Amino acid sequence: MNHRLVIALPLAALLAVPALAQTTSSTQTQPAASSSTSTDTATGKAPLTPPSREGFWGRVNPFARKNYVKRQTEPIRDRVNELDDLTAANSKQIKDVDSRAQAGIKLASDKADAADQHAVDAGNKANQAQQTAQQVNTRVTTVANVVSNIDQYKASNQTEIRFRPGQTVLSKNAKDAIDQMATAVKGQHGYIFEVQGFSSGKGQAAIETSQKMAESVVRYLVLTHEIPVYRIYLVGMGNAPTGTDEASKTKHVSGGRVEISLLKNDLEQLSANTGAPGSMNQQQQPK
8 A cells, every 4th residue: 555655646746747837838928928919010910929838848849740830830931921022012112113213313314404405505596696686787787888878989990992083983902992891890780881982073073973982882882791771871072171180171182082981889899798689789770
């Protein structure tokens, strides 16, 4: 009897130790689980709580089954998957924000470059407008001066053609001299020819002879060189004095001659300097 009692007491002690350990573990894990109620996590869920110890060996039971291990690791795997998804979503949002920011920066830079180019173009156009205004002002001033002096003709060239007494036909030398003067004004405007005939003799006969000599010169200019008639002024002077001083007033010509004078105003110079069209100069006819 005493021998059985000695064997039963150690066995009872061995059976009471696991029960006491399980009770202590359960009482220690309950406050931890109740205190972890915060949801301030990346996934917005409550943090995982350590599982309660089961049996004598707890979580380090070397004899744990596969289902038990799976049941313990599934919550961890789910949370890891949620974190991966959340990280991927955050990365995508960051890339989207960065791409939008880069696009906005590029758009702002392009608009700034376009504004700079518009400013440069506006400056160039303003300079061109100012230069054009200055040119117009200069041209208007020049035209005003020319118009004010439109009837002021100045001698440009002069030649004299000699005739034998009683002759009114042009010689070869006379035609060469006329050709030289007429060729110089071909295509020009703002000029006139002044043709004065002088003849020896007296009275009306001398005037008629000088008129015929001058008419032969005018006829050659019109028919050969197509000089407009309105650009030629003809006068038969007869045996009138040719000078202006006192000594020449009493001197009369012998034989016959024709003085041809080329007179010009400033219209041709205006056309050359300002590029005025020929039609504008043609409207300013000598009066």
